Amino acid sequence: MYDNWEELEAEAKKCRKCKLWQTRTNVVFGVGNKNADLMFIGEGPGADEDMQGEPFVGKAGKLMNMAFETLGIKREEVYIANIVKCRPPSNRNPEEDEATACLDYLRNQVILVKPKIIVLLGSVALKNILGKEYGITASRGKWIEKKGILYMPTWHPAALLRDETKKIDFIKDLKLVVEGMKTLNNKN
Secondary structure: OOOOHHHHHHHHHOOOOOHHHHOOOOOOOOEEOOOOOEEEEEOOOOHHHHHHOOOOOOHHHHHHHHHHHHHOOOHHHOEEEEOOOOOOHHHOOOOHHHHHHHHHHHHHHHHHHOOOEEEEEOHHHHHHHHOOOOOHHHHOOOOEEEOOEEEEEEOOHHHHHHOOOHHHHHHHHHHHHHHHHHHHHHHO
């Protein structure tokens, strides 16, 4: 457990706990407000993210940014991370041992950020954070509370690129998140 960002990020950047380090260009640690009330967790970096060292900067990230803009979410005010910090080859889903090797970094990020709401982007994020018994189709759009944090599972933005009909659900889910943030902020 790391109590500061610098040590945690330095440890992640030299990580060799799984085979993904062998093919990475950059460790994609996370980006955004380190004291954010709202956090987004995806599955892993793609090619653009691996090159730039920042999550959600490729096509899926641009789609997510458009949704943020539409809903008044400022990217710089949220924190964005992934289950794995290194790109899986050919953008495949992270294997279980790869995700397990990386989860301590993510758990530490969550502890340091202290978000009130975490948006789980896609099945990989959902299953690794809340459990294998959850499925994205049945869980998306429904609040799940665990250890004092509210979770909102939704489609991964890359899924929207493959199936445009999912965009409506994605926007609905993020509207629920915006409403949830307003409700939480009004209680304080």
